[in-house]
Amino acid sequence: VGRRAVLHLLFLAAALSNATACAPPAPPRDLVLVSLDTVRADHLDAYGYARPTAPRLAELARGAWLFRNAYAQDANTGPSHATLFTGLYPPQHGAVDNNVRLPAGPTTLAEVLRTDGWATGAFVSGWPLRAMASALDRGFEVYDDELDDKRRRGPQTTERALAWWRASAPRRRFLFLHLYDAHGPYEPGARLARQFKSERRGPIVERLPSYQRTRYPFGKRRERRGEQEYVDAYDASIRELDERLAELLAEVDLRRAAVVVLADHGESLTERFWKFDHGGQAFEEEIRVPLVLAAPGLGARIVDDIVELVDVLPTLLPLLGVPTPPALQPAGHDLVAVVRRGAARPRHAFSSARALSPRHADRGYRLDRERRIHALRGERLKLIVYPGASEDYQELYDLAEDAGERRPLPAGAHPAEAARLARILQRYAATPALPAERHEPSAEDAANLRALGYLD
Numbered sequence: 332v333g334r335r336a337v338l339h340l341l342f343l344a345a346a347l348s349n350a351t352a353c354a355p356p357a358p359p360r361d362l363v364l365v366s367l368d369t370v371r372a373d374h375l376d377a378y379g380y381a382r383p384t385a386p387r388l389a390e391l392a393r394g395a396w397l398f399r400n401a402y403a404q405d406a407n408t409g410p411s412h413a414t415l416f417t418g419l420y421p422p423q424h425g426a427v428d429n430n431v432r433l434p435a436g437p438t439t440l441a442e443v444l445r446t447d448g449w450a451t452g453a454f455v456s457g458w459p460l461r462a463m464a465s466a467l468d469r470g471f472e473v474y475d476d477e478l479d480d481k482r483r484r485g486p487q488t489t490e491r492a493l494a495w496w497r498a499s500a501p502r503r504r505f506l507f508l509h510l511y512d513a514h515g516p517y518e519p520g521a522r523l524a525r526q527f528k529s530e531r532r533g534p535i536v537e538r539l540p541s542y543q544r545t546r547y548p549f550g551k552r553r554e555r556r557g558e559q560e561y562v563d564a565y566d567a568s569i570r571e572l573d574e575r576l577a578e579l580l581a582e583v584d585l586r587r588a589a590v591v592v593l594a595d596h597g598e599s600l601t602e603r604f605w606k607f608d609h610g611g612q613a614f615e616e617e618i619r620v621p622l623v624l625a626a627p628g629l630g631a632r633i634v635d636d637i638v639e640l641v642d643v644l645p646t647l648l649p650l651l652g653v654p655t656p657p658a659l660q661p662a663g664h665d666l667v668a669v670v671r672r673g674a675a676r677p678r679h680a681f682s683s684a685r686a687l688s689p690r691h692a693d694r695g696y697r698l699d700r701e702r703r704i705h706a707l708r709g710e711r712l713k714l715i716v717y718p719g720a721s722e723d724y725q726e727l728y729d730l731a732e733d734a735g736e737r738r739p740l741p742a743g744a745h746p747a748e749a750a751r752l753a754r755i756l757q758r759y760a761a762t763p764a765l766p767a768e769r770h771e772p773s774a775e776d777a778a779n780l781r782a783l784g785y786l787d
């Protein structure tokens with residue numbers, strides 16, 4: 332072989348390797364979406380929490396995109412998941428509360444993937460996501476919502492999900508796994524309860540939903556518990572979820588799958604007058620959620636942009652190489668395009684919650700429970716509008732000065748920015764909703780919903 336031919340070969344080899352380096356990586360073959368119900372971001376070690384509540388998630392996050400400012404669009408399970416699956420805000424998709432079924436109309440992520448030929452399976456663990464109450468089974472070939480009682484424990488749900496995962500291997504797979512063990516009443520197993528037990532009990536808790544008082548997770552039965560005992564049980568319950576995540580990821584080939592781990596809402600612990608609950612307040616602890624996105628070729632990154640669960644669907648379809656059908660008009664944004672290519676995304680997040688006066692009794696609000704609390708989290712300021720029984724109230728917080736939302740700013744503070752946020756929030760709240768169909772619970776349903784704090 333002449334010298335010239337060798338040079339030519341070398342040139343070809345270099346061109347080829349260059350082409351390989353520049354070609355976009357093949358889209359992930361499978362999608363795993365894990366929803367950790369009721370897990371607030373700041374109680375995860377991946378988000379800086381001092382206790383090792385979720386070491387497997389932290390390990391996943393080290394090789395993934397971790398969104399530090401991700402927001403749920405509602406503090407309740409049903410509407411939050413409806414947003415996740417439709418890429419629409421609650422006023423747009425119409426499933427604005429638990430037990431309000433997703434109206435016909437919005438196309439779901441599972442429908443798009445199923446039409447594209449994927450195997451689609453959902454395995455859920457909590458009452459509000461039952462197909463009958465949520466209509467979120469749309470597009471899933473398998474939607475397993477057989478709960479033992481009002482919930483299903485993580486090991487049972489995960490075992491069924493894994494059996495489906497293995498059996499569906501010949502096709503591209505979309506697995507949705509919903510785990511509910513961190514939802515109250517917190518009842519971690521004895522091993523983890525011991526591991527997370529603190530020395531001190533903390534002050535006795537007076538005001539919390541009745542469903543949290545049911546059982547004592549460790550030691551002898553006691554009616555009144557200290558704040559720290561509840562926090563310990565909550566943290567131990569998150570670790571239960573992380574063990575399920577570890578079992579699942581042991582069977583997922585991360586070189587060929589996109590994995591998303593998130594929560595539908597957080598949990599108010601000791602911050603407020605009303606403790607150990609969610610759904611009725613729009614403070615950070617109830618709406619700021621973990622969001623971790625791992626996919627081959629994506630690499631590791633910490634993202635500080637304000638993002639929302641409404642962005643998950645429009646991020647996933649392009650990432651998976653699946654075209655967005657014309658009928659699907661997501662309200663959210665493709666976060667890969669936002670982060671990598673600087674595509675525009677508004678620098679705020681919407682959220683909502685149920686208007687329940689007992690949660691705000693210390694503030695003296697009498698709320699109109701037929702309407703919802705709406706919040707807009709801007710870059711520095713956050714506006715919360717409460718539907719009052721006689722007139723609406725609003726609170727403005729400066730998150731840079733008061734991250735714990737303890738001191739609403741006096742009326743007239745930051746007038747221009749406050750007015751801008753109010754205008755955006757008004758447009759949002761005025762979105763004409765699709766006609767929704769309320770699922771009327773049976774007597775048994777009602778008892779179960781009450782036991783989980785969904786009915787008063």
Ligand SMILES: [Zn+2]
Pocket residue numbers: 368369407408409595596
């Ligand atoms: Zn939930």
